Amino acid sequence: MNKKKRFDWYGVIRVTASILISLVIAAIIIFAVADDPATALHKFLLGPFSTKRNFFNVIETMIPLVFCGLAINVMHKSGLFSMVADSSFYFAGVVAASLAIACPMPNIAHQLVILAAATAVGGVIGVIPVLIKKKTGANELVISLMMNYIFFNFGYWLIRNCFLDASNGSFSINFAPTASLGKLLKGTNTHFGLFIMAAAVIFMWILMDKSKFGRALQITGANENFARYAGIRIGGVVLGSQLIGGMLAGLGGGVEMIGMYKKFQWITAQTYVWDGILINLLAGTKPLMIPVSAFFISYIRIGALVMSRGGDVDSEIVSIIQGIMIMLIASERFLYRLKKNKEEKEALQNQAAEAVEA
Amino acid sequence: MNFLTNLDFWFTTLRCTTPVLFATMAALIASRSGMLNLGLEGAMTIAALCGVLGSGFTGSLLAGALCGLLAGTAFTMLLAYFVQHLKANRVVSGVALNLAASGGSVFCLYSITGDKNASNSLASAAFPAFEIPVLKEIPGIGDIISGHNCLTYVAFIVTILIFIVLNKTAFGIHIRAVGESEEAARSVGINVEKTRYQAMLLSGLLASLGGMYLSMGYINRFTAGMVAGRGYIALATNAMAAGNALMGMVSSILYGFGSGISIYLQNNNVDPYLITMIPYVSIIVFYVLFSFYYKVKQQGEDSLS
Numbered sequence: 001m002n003k004k005k006r007f008d009w010y011g012v013i014r015v016t017a018s019i020l021i022s023l024v025i026a027a028i029i030i031f032a033v034a035d036d037p038a039t040a041l042h043k044f045l046l047g048p049f050s051t052k053r054n055f056f057n058v059i060e061t062m063i064p065l066v067f068c069g070l071a072i073n074v075m076h077k078s079g080l081f082s083m084v085a086d087s088s089f090y091f092a093g094v095v096a097a098s099l100a101i102a103c104p105m106p107n108i109a110h111q112l113v114i115l116a117a118a119t120a121v122g123g124v125i126g127v128i129p130v131l132i133k134k135k136t137g138a139n140e141l142v143i144s145l146m147m148n149y150i151f152f153n154f155g156y157w158l159i160r161n162c163f164l165d166a167s168n169g170s171f172s173i174n175f176a177p178t179a180s181l182g183k184l185l186k187g188t189n190t191h192f193g194l195f196i197m198a199a200a201v202i203f204m205w206i207l208m209d210k211s212k213f214g215r216a217l218q219i220t221g222a223n224e225n226f227a228r229y230a231g232i233r234i235g236g237v238v239l240g241s242q243l244i245g246g247m248l249a250g251l252g253g254g255v256e257m258i259g260m261y262k263k264f265q266w267i268t269a270q271t272y273v274w275d276g277i278l279i280n281l282l283a284g285t286k287p288l289m290i291p292v293s294a295f296f297i298s299y300i301r302i303g304a305l306v307m308s309r310g311g312d313v314d315s316e317i318v319s320i321i322q323g324i325m326i327m328l329i330a331s332e333r334f335l336y337r338l339k340k341n342k343e344e345k346e347a348l349q350n351q352a353a354e355a356v357e358a
Numbered sequence: 359m360n361f362l363t364n365l366d367f368w369f370t371t372l373r374c375t376t377p378v379l380f381a382t383m384a385a386l387i388a389s390r391s392g393m394l395n396l397g398l399e400g401a402m403t404i405a406a407l408c409g410v411l412g413s414g415f416t417g418s419l420l421a422g423a424l425c426g427l428l429a430g431t432a433f434t435m436l437l438a439y440f441v442q443h444l445k446a447n448r449v450v451s452g453v454a455l456n457l458a459a460s461g462g463s464v465f466c467l468y469s470i471t472g473d474k475n476a477s478n479s480l481a482s483a484a485f486p487a488f489e490i491p492v493l494k495e496i497p498g499i500g501d502i503i504s505g506h507n508c509l510t511y512v513a514f515i516v517t518i519l520i521f522i523v524l525n526k527t528a529f530g531i532h533i534r535a536v537g538e539s540e541e542a543a544r545s546v547g548i549n550v551e552k553t554r555y556q557a558m559l560l561s562g563l564l565a566s567l568g569g570m571y572l573s574m575g576y577i578n579r580f581t582a583g584m585v586a587g588r589g590y591i592a593l594a595t596n597a598m599a600a601g602n603a604l605m606g607m608v609s610s611i612l613y614g615f616g617s618g619i620s621i622y623l624q625n626n627n628v629d630p631y632l633i634t635m636i637p638y639v640s641i642i643v644f645y646v647l648f649s650f651y652y653k654v655k656q657q658g659e660d661s662l663s
Contacts, residue, residue, distance in 0.1 A: 033469045081449045081450075083453075132646055135650070136646050136649040136650035136653055137649045137650070137652065137653040137656075138597070138645055138646050138649035138650075139593070139597060139649075141449065141593075142590065142593050142594045142597065142645065143642060143645070143646075145587065145590040145593075146587075146590070146591070146594065146638045146641055146642045146645075147642070149586075149587055149634075149635070149638040150635050150638050150639055150642070153631045153632065153634045153635040153638075154631075154632075154635055156631050157629055157631040157632045157635075160629065160631065161629065274453075274457055277450065277453065277454070278454075281450075312469075313469075314464065314465045314468040314469065314474065316461040316462070316464045316465040316468070317461075317465055318461065319457050319458055319460065319462060319464075319465070320458050320461060320462045320465065322454070322457060322458070322461075323454045323455055323457050323458025323459075323461075323462070324458065326450060326453075326454035326457075327440055327446060327451050327454050327455065330440075330446040330447045330450040330451050330454065331440055331444035331445060331446040332444070332445040332446065333443065333444040333445045334444060
């Protein structure tokens with residue numbers, strides 16, 4: 001029998017086709033809406049490479065996207081569709097900002113404490129929906145969506161109540177100067193959080209692909225009954241996945257807050273976690289591919305921003321592109337015929353091979 | 359606590375209940391047929407936008423209403439097609455369409471009116487409010503019930519209609535059969551796919567009405583993010599309803615109550631962000647309590663059988 005491990009061409013083809021189709025649809029929309037579609041399209045596709053600042057904007061936006069992508073990856077692998085990572089991310093940012101303003105500490109210690117607190121808060125928030133589900137049977141998606149609204153409003157109220165900058169009215173007062181992650185390159189805002197992000201990716205790769213926990217999680221998400229009969233402690237595995245996911249989102253929020261900002265500026269809800277769903281799908285739910293898909297999403301986001309500065313095409317076109325991509329990838333029947341034909345051909349070949357051997 | 363005796367407060371409660379009641383009924387009829395309609399948020403947003411665009415450009419309320427209904431229903435049927443025919447994961451596709459709708463509505467708004475936040479430049483129509491001739495004379499109850507927007511009355515009538523349809527008509531029984539056991543329904547000759555599409559069609563119509571109420575009811579403009587999660591709240595109220603349309607009405611009124619409290623507090627100088635939390639907190643609390651109650655009841659029934 002042919003035991004060679006085959007590269008998953010089918011998955012790659014589907015993802016590429018989804019990306020191409022959605023970009024074509026985006027191009028059609030741009031042609032319909034823009035006064036100068038060729039320039040708009042050019043700005044969209046090549047905008048991020050036009051200046052050094054634009055390109056490093058892509059890298060900077062990629063950092064929280066990777067954290068959120070990893071968080072969604074581990075949380076949804078359990079089979080539970082909890083979106084509480086949004087609350088974890090935002091509220092961890094709130095906690096990070098509060099510590100940055102209120103608890104001055106020597107350099108390095110301050111950042112470590114802030115990030116540790118952000119991670120812990122994110123983890124605690126992350127397990128709430130699953131605990132409620134265990135005790136009462138309530139659906140974790142609904143609980144997490146309600147929590148998102150609650151934590152956003154509560155978090156922003158905390159900042160307004162305790163740290164508001166009276167002259168500005170919306171933002172907080174400045175962070176202590178030690179609460180920052182430095183600058184890697186002059187002329188950009190890229191910060192040391194990039195290395196923390198890389199460490200997180202490697203850690204999650206080892207956890208999900210190489211460790212016993214990752215294997216148990218994968219089995220639990222695929223078929224809970226099978227996992228139970230195989231002796232896996234489902235409760236612990238699921239809880240662990242939500243805790244780790246929440247911690248990742250919390251760390252992402254903390255890193256983003258002290259890496260990119262000098263004061264609290266999140267007056268609207270942040271959407272990184274929702275992009276995380278698409279990043280996870282594009283990466284084929286593999287942790288090592290998440291930075292790649294996060295880079296892609298960040299690229300088209302910045303491209304759309306550059307295009308929207310021209311005036312006539314709004315940057316929200318990215319949401320439409322993302323929606324189409326998710327729909328196509330999530331549809332099992334999309335390009336299904338390809339897979340079916342290939343499998344039928346293989347089955348016939350195997351049959352012929354066995355007939356020859358016999 | 360004197361707001362409980364204030365008639366205006368109860369009037370406001372019913373006013374806030376309306377969009378969530380429409381959305382709950384939309385969620386109810388879809389979930390009874392086995393299709394979890396997670397695209398309610400997006401359908402409401404799209405219907406709210408298209409209703410405003412339609413009536414703003416043609417100057418007619420009817421044209422706007424038709425536009426809104428068409429848009430929201432088409433959106434829901436798109437979701438139904440992806441889930442039924444292309445076998446997409448229903449949660450992921452619902453969430454994806456909602457994201458596309460919320461971003462896409464801002465995109466359309468900006469492209470057409472040049473304003474990213476609200477459709478102030480469009481003179482869009484609004485559904486009229488009615489006074490009920492005899493009831494409005496009754497002191498107390500009259501002030502609460504009479505004078506609402508016509509869509510509010512439609513919402514409550516629709517709730518009762520859905521209760522009757524699901525329990526007493528053949529169509530309703532087909533929907534319930536398909537929702538309870540697909541194979542059993544197929545074996546008696548019910549066309550499962552067609553029934554589900556019909557249920558989603560109704561769901562889309564109801565969600566569109568809910569969305570249009572927001573932008574063409576008391577306020578006649580579209581604002582970005584105006585649906586504010588009501589499509590998701592409807593999932594909670596639907597879960598509390600447990601398939602019963604009248605219970606759905608009760609859970610929606612609970613939401614309206616929480617919303618009314620938050621509006622009342624707005625006039626009392628409490629920070630707006632703190633107030634915005636109140637309906638969501640109340641829904642989570644009620645939802646968790648109801649779920650716990652159903653779980654205990656289920657365990658009791660299981661232990662008896």
